[in-house]
Amino acid sequence: MKVVTGLKEIIKPENLAYHRSEVLVDNTLSYCPGCGHGTVHRILAELIEELGLQEKTIGVSPVGCSVLLYHYLDVDIQQAAHGRAPAVATAIKRLLPDRFVFTYQGDGDLAAIGTSETIHACNRGENILIIFVNNGIYGMTGGQMAPTTIPGMKSSTSPLGRDVRTMGNHLKMTDIVATLDGTYFVTRQSVHTPANVRRTKKAMRKAIEYQKLNRGTCFIEIVSNCPSGWKMTPVESNKWMEANMFPYYPLGDLKVPAEEKEKQQKSNNND
Amino acid sequence: MEKELRLMKGNEAIAEAAIRAGADGYFSYPITPQSEILEYLMEANPFERTGMVVLQAESEIAAINMVYGGAGCGKKVMTSSSSPGISLKQEGISYIAGAELPCLIVNVARGGPGLGTIQPAQSDYFQSVKGGGHGDYHLIVLAPASVQEMADFVELGFDLAFKYRNPVLILSDGAIGQMMEKVYLKPQKQRSTELLEWATTGKGKREERNIITSLDLDPDGQEDFNHRLQAKYAEIQKNEVRYEEFQCDDADYLLVAYGTSARVCQKSVQIAREHGIKAGLLRPITLFPFPSVRIKELGERVKGILSVEMSCGQMVEDVMLAVGCKVPVKHFGRMGGIVTTPDEVVEQLKTIFSGGK
Amino acid sequence: MAKIKGSIVVDVEKCKGCEVCMVSCPTGTIAMAKEVNSKGYFNAYPANPDLCIGCASCAIVCPDGVITVFKTKI
Numbered sequence: 292m293k294v295v296t297g298l299k300e301i302i303k304p305e306n307l308a309y310h311r312s313e314v315l316v317d318n319t320l321s322y323c324p325g326c327g328h329g330t331v332h333r334i335l336a337e338l339i340e341e342l343g344l345q346e347k348t349i350g351v352s353p354v355g356c357s358v359l360l361y362h363y364l365d366v367d368i369q370q371a372a373h374g375r376a377p378a379v380a381t382a383i384k385r386l387l388p389d390r391f392v393f394t395y396q397g398d399g400d401l402a403a404i405g406t407s408e409t410i411h412a413c414n415r416g417e418n419i420l421i422i423f424v425n426n427g428i429y430g431m432t433g434g435q436m437a438p439t440t441i442p443g444m445k446s447s448t449s450p451l452g453r454d455v456r457t458m459g460n461h462l463k464m465t466d467i468v469a470t471l472d473g474t475y476f477v478t479r480q481s482v483h484t485p486a487n488v489r490r491t492k493k494a495m496r497k498a499i500e501y502q503k504l505n506r507g508t509c510f511i512e513i514v515s516n517c518p519s520g521w522k523m524t525p526v527e528s529n530k531w532m533e534a535n536m537f538p539y540y541p542l543g544d545l546k547v548p549a550e551e552k553e554k555q556q557k558s559n560n561n562d
Numbered sequence: 563m564e565k566e567l568r569l570m571k572g573n574e575a576i577a578e579a580a581i582r583a584g585a586d587g588y589f590s591y592p593i594t595p596q597s598e599i600l601e602y603l604m605e606a607n608p609f610e611r612t613g614m615v616v617l618q619a620e621s622e623i624a625a626i627n628m629v630y631g632g633a634g635c636g637k638k639v640m641t642s643s644s645s646p647g648i649s650l651k652q653e654g655i656s657y658i659a660g661a662e663l664p665c666l667i668v669n670v671a672r673g674g675p676g677l678g679t680i681q682p683a684q685s686d687y688f689q690s691v692k693g694g695g696h697g698d699y700h701l702i703v704l705a706p707a708s709v710q711e712m713a714d715f716v717e718l719g720f721d722l723a724f725k726y727r728n729p730v731l732i733l734s735d736g737a738i739g740q741m742m743e744k745v746y747l748k749p750q751k752q753r754s755t756e757l758l759e760w761a762t763t764g765k766g767k768r769e770e771r772n773i774i775t776s777l778d779l780d781p782d783g784q785e786d787f788n789h790r791l792q793a794k795y796a797e798i799q800k801n802e803v804r805y806e807e808f809q810c811d812d813a814d815y816l817l818v819a820y821g822t823s824a825r826v827c828q829k830s831v832q833i834a835r836e837h838g839i840k841a842g843l844l845r846p847i848t849l850f851p852f853p854s855v856r857i858k859e860l861g862e863r864v865k866g867i868l869s870v871e872m873s874c875g876q877m878v879e880d881v882m883l884a885v886g887c888k889v890p891v892k893h894f895g896r897m898g899g900i901v902t903t904p905d906e907v908v909e910q911l912k913t914i915f916s917g918g919k
Numbered sequence: 920m921a922k923i924k925g926s927i928v929v930d931v932e933k934c935k936g937c938e939v940c941m942v943s944c945p946t947g948t949i950a951m952a953k954e955v956n957s958k959g960y961f962n963a964y965p966a967n968p969d970l971c972i973g974c975a976s977c978a979i980v981c982p983d984g985v986i987t988v989f990k991t992k993i
Contacts, residue, residue: 293956297926297948297968297989306991308925309975311984320983324960325937329982347764351631361773367762369634370775372657375627378619382631382639383762385615386586390764408627411620485943485976518937525937 312336314345316365323430325525327515328356330482331424332363334492335393338499339366348391349383351376353405355397356430374405377412380419391502393420398439399429402464406438409464416473416507420498423465423510426517427536434520438462441539446520461539465512469545475507477546481514483529487542494544497551506548514540565746572712572738573598575745576642576668579716581608584751585666586637587615589628593647594680595736596670600642612753622647626654626667633663634774636761638720638754642668644736645686646677648694655729656695659791660776664723666716667701668732670739673899681899682736682822687876690733691850698788700795701731702802703849705820709743711847717748722802726794727760733849735872737822737901795851804847805856809835813842815911816860818881819870820846822901827870829904834911841911849877854884861885866915870907871895890915925973925990927965933985936960940977940986946970949977 296302314336322328339345345366352360354373361368371379376394384392401409401423412419428446429435436446436453441461443452453461469477476498480491491513498509514536516528523531547555570578577599580588590600600618608614615632619625625641632639643651648669658665671686673679690703702722704715712734719730757763762772778784809831810816819827824845834841844860846853861867867889869878875893882891894910896902927948934956940963941949950966963986965971973990 293931294928295931295952295962295964296928297965297971298924299926301924301926301973301989301991302928303989303991306926306989307987308973308990309978309986309988311978311987315984319933322982324935324982325939326982329984330980333982333984346766349635349762349764358777361771361775365765365771367765367772368774369631369762370661370773370777371630372627372653375623375630375654378624378627379631379634381617382587382589382615382628382637383635385617386632386635386637386639387763407620408624411624483939483980485974485979488979525939526942529939 312340314340314365316363318362320363321359322356323519325516325518325528327426327482327513328424330488331422331513331515332360334482334488334495335422336364338492338496342499344391344499347389349387351380351383351394353394353396353400355400357395357397357424358431360395374400374403375408376400377405377408377417377419377421381412381415381417384417384419391499393422395422396424397430398425398427398437402438402462410468410471413468413471413508413510414473416475418502418505419508420502421508421510423512424515425512425540426515426520427461428517428520430517430520439464441536465510465545468510473507474510474546475548476501476509478544479512479514479540479542481532481542483516483532501548512540514542565748567744567746569742570709570745571598571740571742572709572734573670573740574602575709575713576716577602577606578747579713580640581606581612581614582748582750583717583720584612584638584753585614585640585720586753587617587632587639588641589617589619589625589639590641590643591619591622591625591647593644595672595739596642596644596668599668612750614753622650623654626651629665630654630658630663633658633665634661634762636758636763640666640668642670644670644672645674648686648689652695655701656697656699657776658729659695659699659701660697661774662727663729663774664720664727665729666719666723666732667729668734671733671735673897679899680736682901683873683897683899684735684821684823684871684895685873685876685897686733687849687871687873690731691852699791700850701729702726702798703731703733705733705847705849706738707821707824707845709738709741709745712738713745713747726798728794733821735822799851802848803851803853803855805853806845806847808843808845810842810844810860812840814840814865815842815915816864816867817841817843817870817907818846818857818867818877819843820849820877823870823872823895826902826904827907830907830911833904833908837908839911852880852884854880857881857884858886861889864889867891868911868914869893870902872901873897921992923972923990924993925971925988926968927971927977928987929963929965930985931956931962932958933983934960934962935983936962937982938963940981943976943980945974945976946972
């Protein structure tokens, strides 16, 4: 492995502060440079490792950029037809209830063709984790408009910008599923800065731990970038995302379990 | 081991047989004429009895994808629907075949195309045997002609599905689904708890993770895989052909029919013989693999073959292929959900092959 | 007073030169190489290694997980 290093005297096993998770397969991700998918994969892999779940995890990958999730995460994975991951995961979890089951989906998969499966799995309160990576565009197929593309945003099928009059508004799936009684924990995060990565990891850790309680669906949206589809550099795309996507998709918890809320309120009162 | 005798509807027989065969899961959406399967299972609540999961899905598409998920875990899972719903499932079925997963799909066929009618039909033969979904794959197709076979083919279907890691389709129709007949039910089989070595059940102590996918972007890899699939279907063709013959040994004219049409034709054979026409019936039980070899053999001994199907003529093409133009092959069938009568078939036999009396 | 010093190791061939680590680094340790790796990307490298405090911001935000971080008290 060809490397460049900092001060060599500090590089000793006892000084190790961070290394990539063993749950990530030792290969190169096929994602574009700077794409948030890689970061989300990393967070998920770290949590699976830290929580000791590698032997009990079954994931469901979508159709879209992350179809090849199974090349990157060293856990059992099923690849699902476009949009159908929540249905696939429903059966897996109901037939093997003690496994950790998650879906990993993009915005076309979850909010276009898979709208029905998303809503109904959440409505039934299936005890799964749905990870929704929303970059407001169809990356894999070449940058077309998605249901989550924001008004005015250009894409290959909205070259003059999304026209709300003829193309509808951006679809706020996360807000919709938060209204369903079947969801237990719903949150929206991002992974474009270290602080946000930490927050996402914290939220995802909670969601994974909640699955053991069998209290319903946990749903994490990660607003992310698509440098290729948006035709920007990775750094530009993150800046653009902050300025333009976040107003439409504000970060934070949309639905928190009652027990969590009480805890938060108590600590607020104590401050 | 005692078998239990009951009077049941075809649809109910499938449901009860599924429980007794140790099925792990059933996922479906209501559609006439097969909703009784789901209703029976919901009423029976086998989750209490055997742990079998029964779930009404939000659509036929969701249901077939639930089957995919369960099958990927190596579980005995099934779904049922009727013609328009089976159309919806085609992508999922292609995925299941492409990922080499075992499962059982039941089509209680009705008239089409489109929303069609709720009356029985046999116009899904092409869909079942020639494709349905995209890509080079085949389903093993079983065609019951009685309530007993509806029950028996559930266990047979699961056995074949797991033997070949291939989806199996029970192609029935609305008449058999709704009729009531005596049926002998086998005793309850234990649900298996075995974790299959190829299935996604959590990595456990395995060295390698299991991946269930039908995607291979490498052309050589994809071609190799398709060759393997074709070899599998050749095995199935060699080993799993099933059919029943009725008075074929001295027949001058052969009727080929399956399902409800076969029941009608059995009577037609009797009536024809009363009129001095030596007719016989070959009833395919497997539509894939098709009993081409046997039909060819019989074709060499008869003056004409009549394929009787409740459709515009779909299976007739496979009969023609089997005999290779050596003997006249014709089709007769009512459409629109109409079940032909035995007399009608005999009339057709006389008219079409006017050499007969 | 104890000071924290860090040292990062970057997998040159896996780095895609996205620069997100560079903008996330609070001390200006990281810059992009002047020559491309074998994939054609200008990979990240610790241009000012003395500035590194081992906070791992770079590694945490890296989509490809190409950075390993060491740190110690001096």
